[in-house]
Amino acid sequence: MAYHEIIVAGFGGQGVMSIGTTMAETAMAQGLNVSWLPSYGPEMRGGTANCNVVIADTEIISPIVLEPSELIAMNQPSLDKFEPAVKPGGLILVNESIVERKVQRDDVRAIYVPSLEIASELGNMRVANMAMLGAYIEATKYLTFETVVDMLRNIFTGKKAHLVELNEVALQRGADCVRR
Amino acid sequence: MAKELWKGNEAIAEAAIRAGCRCYFGYPITPQSEIPEYMSLHMPKAGGVFLQSESEIAAINMVYGASGAGARVMTSSSSPGVSLKQEGISYMCGAELPGVIVNVMRGGPGLGTIQPAQGDYFQATRGGGNGDYRLIVFAPANIQEVVDLMQEAFELADQYRMPVMMLLDGMIGQMMEPIEWKKPPVSPDDLPAKPWATTGTKEGRAPNIINSLFIDPEACNVHNQRLEEKYRRVIENEQRYETNDTDGAEVIFVAYGTPARLARAAAGLLEKEGIKAGVFRPVTVWPYPYEALHEVAIQDSVKVVVTVEMSTGQMVDDVRIGVNGVKPVSFIGQAGGVIPTPREVANAALKALGR
């Protein structure tokens, strides 16, 4: 039984919500059950933002994630806030471009992704969150890159079609951080 | 049919349009503003009316006028805004006008907080406006159920000529889940005629009058008794509920909306500790499924009934009515946007069991 409880957290504007919705859409396309729950309110407007994503091959009972099996920390306050809550044996993905410290727990797996450097090299800062997503997919191995890319093809059409390849490369560069 | 990922607030708006609703009046308030936002774009596309009103009071009175003119109509708001609508809701009940009111509840009292809560239960089920009246109140717990119930909400409103409330908490409004559109869309052209509506006499019939004033006490009493007879029919025919693992359970959790999901998670925790727990979930909180709850509670296996709410305890009154003293009833809840955790809920059950 697969039951993934994920928290994606960071500053507003870092693409936190869209990492979550992309995961949820991908999982749904793969026939899994999903829920996506955002923090809402003033947090949406420039402060910290997070979303809870639950992905399972069984019925999803509660959409609220209190003890994540996986945490994607896009900034330091998010790591500080949620690191203690991660389940033992869980995964923490750290956006090492702006998080200045390492994961302190030794009972979780930590992966560091220089998302801003990757985005900078690719010439588009907006794909930093896709690098984080790529690392997540590679580290957890239940969502497939093919499904994500299929979805990107549906989102980016016409004049935006060239963005599919850019995003695909960003995903792979993120995945490389897991493989290294 | 393929599943689609929908946000609760947008799903409820789309479900209304698919239910043949072509008229929406409302005022923005968090956490339900995605409903008017969605309506402002999609209602005109469907050939319908969207209007952002100057207040919640105006919105509900626009609903009154439109409903009296025969339209399938809705409004939506969140707790403080729904307080403002109470006047119009009372008048709609008095004038026997159908319509759907969505309340995406947040914490109160007063301005409270924008985070999810369930503090409007009394207001929804006991009537926040003046006079003897009732609303049919649906309390869905997931987005599929939200969209499934929306068409029924409009149908029951028309059938009984009374407002129906969709009582959600902010969590259900804000979250996304995959859904299927199970029922085919309803065309407004196929809806049953409303011969009572004020659409102009064409000088071919006596004037229709939409009214809640019965100045003569005898007439007003007759009107009230007639409404009461209607509400009795609703009680007989429209109770909805769901049970999960209640057969032979030691602990029965009773919860509606999001807390019902937390209660199921808590039941899972108790099961690991060797305690069989089930969840009784009212889907209509008015009419309340008292007898069904009683049947569950009266089982020999049941030791305690634990009510779970995102409030300081409102529905628990109905649980006590339903259980009617056959088993002890206890309560666990948090308010103001704080959500009880499954562990807290499980511990409340353990405490009630004396462990």
Place this chain on the structure above:
Amino acid sequence: MAIVYQRSKGLTDVETHYCPGCTHGIIHRLVAETLEELDILGKTIGVAPVGCSVFAYDYFNCDMQEAAHGRAPAVATGIKRVLPDKVVFTYQGDGDLAAIGTGEITHAAMRGENITTIFVNNAIYGMTGGQMAPTTLVGQRATTAPLGREKSHAGSPIRIAELLATLDGAAYIERVTVTSPANVMRAKRAIRKAFELQLEGRGFTMIEVLSTCPTNWGLTPVKALEWLNENMIPVFPLGVYKDITKEEA
């Protein structure tokens, strides 16, 4: 024998509850005649207020809705948006329109809602027994202003016609009265023009009618008419405050 005067087809055969000498009856008749003359009785929906004219739904011979206090413009908005080809009017008093319902009337006018409002201003709350209205004159006695309205305490009367005329959505705003045959004729023309503009889809129209309340003013019907002419008209001058057709010309 030739019939020279009879009940308008726009009124039902119901005896009204209005006090002797009250001008609501005249104003009802002017509205009813207009609906009859324009041949729109069968496509008109009226909205009655809370106040003395609360039973207007029993008197007009067309479809009617009874609104909550002050909300008639919102109810009328709901009706008109659903039935844009029908004629919709509200009939409201000063407490209904100028106190509790100020928000609703202002925003209906702001939106240019294509409805007609008949605003009956008699400077007093009639139905509830002579309490102070927002249009009560300074110094005028009311049961909640027993020594007369005091400006320093309760402010000065609100001039709705002038106020709404500042809004772009208003197509036609006129203040009239019914204290003499000539004034009645003028009022009739104003009401007719308002409905005609609605039929042309020109936007919000309102006719404010200065009216008497002999009962609560404590005057005979004739004295009440004189009191209106002498005291109300200087504060609420008669005339056209907004005319979209003139602005275009």
